[in-house]
Amino acid sequence: MAPKDDSLARRVLKGDIRATAKLIRLVDDNDPEALPELAALYPHTGAAHVIGITGSPGVGKSTIVDKIVGKFREDGKTVGILAVDPTSPFTGGAILGDRIRMQRHFLDSGVFIRSMATRGQFGGLTRSTADAVVALDAMGKDAIIIETVGVGQDEVDIAHSAHTTVLVTIPGMGDDIQAIKAGLMEIGDLFVVNKSDREGAGKTVRELQFMLHMSSERYQESGWEPPIIQTIGVAEQGIDDLYQEILRHREYLKYLDKNELKRRERLKIKRQLFELLKEGVVNEIMKKIGGDEVLDGIVNDILDRKSDPYSANAELLKRISGSA
Amino acid sequence: MAPKDDSLARRVLKGDIRATAKLIRLVDDNDPEALPELAALYPHTGAAHVIGITGSPGVGKSTIVDKIVGKFREDGKTVGILAVDPTSPFTGGAILGDRIRMQRHFLDSGVFIRSMATRGQFGGLTRSTADAVVALDAMGKDAIIIETVGVGQDEVDIAHSAHTTVLVTIPGMGDDIQAIKAGLMEIGDLFVVNKSDREGAGKTVRELQFMLHMSSERYQESGWEPPIIQTIGVAEQGIDDLYQEILRHREYLKYLDKNELKRRERLKIKRQLFELLKEGVVNEIMKKIGGDEVLDGIVNDILDRKSDPYSANAELLKRISGSA
Numbered sequence: 001m002a003p004k005d006d007s008l009a010r011r012v013l014k015g016d017i018r019a020t021a022k023l024i025r026l027v028d029d030n031d032p033e034a035l036p037e038l039a040a041l042y043p044h045t046g047a048a049h050v051i052g053i054t055g056s057p058g059v060g061k062s063t064i065v066d067k068i069v070g071k072f073r074e075d076g077k078t079v080g081i082l083a084v085d086p087t088s089p090f091t092g093g094a095i096l097g098d099r100i101r102m103q104r105h106f107l108d109s110g111v112f113i114r115s116m117a118t119r120g121q122f123g124g125l126t127r128s129t130a131d132a133v134v135a136l137d138a139m140g141k142d143a144i145i146i147e148t149v150g151v152g153q154d155e156v157d158i159a160h161s162a163h164t165t166v167l168v169t170i171p172g173m174g175d176d177i178q179a180i181k182a183g184l185m186e187i188g189d190l191f192v193v194n195k196s197d198r199e200g201a202g203k204t205v206r207e208l209q210f211m212l213h214m215s216s217e218r219y220q221e222s223g224w225e226p227p228i229i230q231t232i233g234v235a236e237q238g239i240d241d242l243y244q245e246i247l248r249h250r251e252y253l254k255y256l257d258k259n260e261l262k263r264r265e266r267l268k269i270k271r272q273l274f275e276l277l278k279e280g281v282v283n284e285i286m287k288k289i290g291g292d293e294v295l296d297g298i299v300n301d302i303l304d305r306k307s308d309p310y311s312a313n314a315e316l317l318k319r320i321s322g323s324a
Numbered sequence: 325m326a327p328k329d330d331s332l333a334r335r336v337l338k339g340d341i342r343a344t345a346k347l348i349r350l351v352d353d354n355d356p357e358a359l360p361e362l363a364a365l366y367p368h369t370g371a372a373h374v375i376g377i378t379g380s381p382g383v384g385k386s387t388i389v390d391k392i393v394g395k396f397r398e399d400g401k402t403v404g405i406l407a408v409d410p411t412s413p414f415t416g417g418a419i420l421g422d423r424i425r426m427q428r429h430f431l432d433s434g435v436f437i438r439s440m441a442t443r444g445q446f447g448g449l450t451r452s453t454a455d456a457v458v459a460l461d462a463m464g465k466d467a468i469i470i471e472t473v474g475v476g477q478d479e480v481d482i483a484h485s486a487h488t489t490v491l492v493t494i495p496g497m498g499d500d501i502q503a504i505k506a507g508l509m510e511i512g513d514l515f516v517v518n519k520s521d522r523e524g525a526g527k528t529v530r531e532l533q534f535m536l537h538m539s540s541e542r543y544q545e546s547g548w549e550p551p552i553i554q555t556i557g558v559a560e561q562g563i564d565d566l567y568q569e570i571l572r573h574r575e576y577l578k579y580l581d582k583n584e585l586k587r588r589e590r591l592k593i594k595r596q597l598f599e600l601l602k603e604g605v606v607n608e609i610m611k612k613i614g615g616d617e618v619l620d621g622i623v624n625d626i627l628d629r630k631s632d633p634y635s636a637n638a639e640l641l642k643r644i645s646g647s648a
Contacts, residue, residue, distance in 0.1 A: 035634045035638070036634075038632070038633075038634045039632045039634040039635050042626075042629070042632030042633065042634065043629045043632065046629075056380060056381055056382075057380055057497070058380075058497055173381070173382055262627060265627055266620075266623050266624070266627055269623045269626045269627055269633065270619070270623050272633045273619075273622070273623065273626070273633050273636060273637060273640075274606075276633055276634065276637040277606070277609060277637055277640060277641070278602065278606060280637055280638075280641045281605045281606065281609060281641065282598075282601070282602060282605065284641065285601060285605060295594070295597075296590075298597070299590050299593045299594050299597065300590070302366075302593045302597070303586060303589055303590055303593055305366070305367045305370075308362070308363045308366030308367065309362075309366065309593065309596045309597050309600055310359045310360075310362045310363040310366065310600065311363050312597060313597060313600040313601055313604055314359070314604075316597075316601060317601070317604045317605065317608060
């Protein structure tokens with residue numbers, strides 16, 4: 001689909017900041033107006049390096065993001081940042097000090113920062129973040145950083161959609177290491193032990209090494225062994241190492257076997273399509289069952305134990321199929 | 325629907341542990357066999373007190389849960405525990421020490437512990453947890469404790485389905501307080517500052533008080549002002565206070581205005597129904613579009629930029645409506 005001359009899509013392709021901001025707002029509001037624009041932009045995507053940075057609250061993700069953005073800027077690269085973290089300084093709950101910390105980038109036209117807020121009835125955060133990546137990619141950003149909190153499934157899903165995923169932890173968070181062990185490990189391409197001047201940094205590194213060693217077979221197959229980088233974000237220590245490793249992972253991906261690369265891209269597309277379908281279908285359902293009022297009647301029956309959620313669900317599914 | 329004599333449902337109603345474990349496993353596997361059993365059990369639910377306990381990794385949730393379970397047991401009450409926390413000692417990623425910590429309850433037939441593992445393609449965790457609550461409620465458990473990590477949307481949704489939600493934090497987790505401010509605050513009926521012997525406990529309590537004060541209007545309306553309880557879980561300090569407040573909140577709910585009570589229950593039912601519908605519909609879709617192979621073709625077209633996720637989604641939605 002070719003975008004019209006004055007369309008939002010056309011303006012986004014020209015790098016128009018206000019148009020991009022508007023499109024991301026539409027995406028965040030789940031406004032159907034966004035869809036033709038995104039469809040028009042999609043063929044122009046694929047060039048950006050999408051980097052996910054995730055970790056528990058308090059590990060210093062925002063500082064890491066801030067410093068990495070600085071590195072990209074020094075190299076003359078433009079950056080888009082999507083903050084999908086309720087504790088992030090970029091989002092609504094931000095406190096003033098944190099905002100000031102990022103101020104230099106707020107004033108830099110080569111950096112575009114947006115926070116994703118929508119957590120709709122059906123958890124549209126994965127969908128809206130993927131759509132926002134399309135917008136930033138089409139806009140011409142060289143790197144797109146998605147900052148998420150690495151505990152909820154939403155956040156893991158979002159991290160999954162990045163090319164390079166960085167997991168940040170700090171010394172002395174044993175529970176964090178357990179979480180990494182329980183599932184996050186698989187999505188990490190790089191591991192960062194931030195605040196490495198704290199006691200126990202060595203122990204945390206050794207724990208991570210041990211876990212990586214346990215999965216060494218998988219890494220030998222893929223040809224990429226996730227590095228563990230010690231940083232002190234606020235003092236900018238280790239940041240250059242981290243930046244170089246991020247670039248090295250990008251290079252690694254470029255020279256991956258074509259089939260493997262396609263397999264990964266396919267998985268990403270599949271995920272994005274599923275997220276879209278899920279939302280679209282639920283909207284369809286609501287229309288077909290007659291909207292909120294009909295639903296309220298059903299809910300009341302369940303409340304009075306005249307029905308139950310399982311029978312009501314079966315009934316509704318039948319009705320949707322039957323009346324279509 | 326009346327359960328058959330030898331049905332899983334009938335056995336669950338008799339308090340059969342193995343039958344309940346089996347049903348929860350079916351639920352966790354998203355096995356359709358579970359649905360008639362759940363439908364049969366549903367009329368027998370509503371008596372249990374469902375308590376959500378949530379907080380970031382490392383705040384000591386598991387110890388709090390352990391101690392609260394002990395209190396219920398002292399009172400002769402039976403307890404069901406659902407752990408939906410990747411860092412929980414009850415789940416797969418557990419380390420030995422944590423398991424030992426809970427051992428006394430593992431050996432107590434009045435306590436039923438299960439961890440919810442499934443995080444399917446469509447994030448069925450909220451659905452499966454709600455279903456498991458139905459099973460434990462029907463089984464006759466007096467209290468059901470859902471332990472979640474309070475950051476992801478899934479976990480917030482799950483907490484939403486409890487009658488009483490306890491938010492646990494510790495001193496010196498400024499980011500945690502920000503997260504609470506950003507959204508978790510609204511779901512908290514009780515706030516716990518655990519590890520209160522640590523420096524900064526007073527400051528954390530004051531921050532929470534300040535936030536509660538900001539929302540005091542809302543609380544005046546509801547008639548419940550969330551208490552802030554200082555605990556030292558491992559030393560069992562403050563645990564009795566917490567337990568008494570949990571019971572007091574239960575009493576408060578009992579004497580709530582009937583309409584308000586119904587409004588809350590209705591909201592819960594609606595959420596559960598939506599979760600069921602979402603999964604059911606996606607399964608229907610997959611059947612209608614012809615399964616994975618057709619989907620793979622579409623994904624390949626998107627990969628080659630012959631199509632895009634937005635147009636493909638619109639096309640699929642049309643096909644689903646049309647062919648039904």
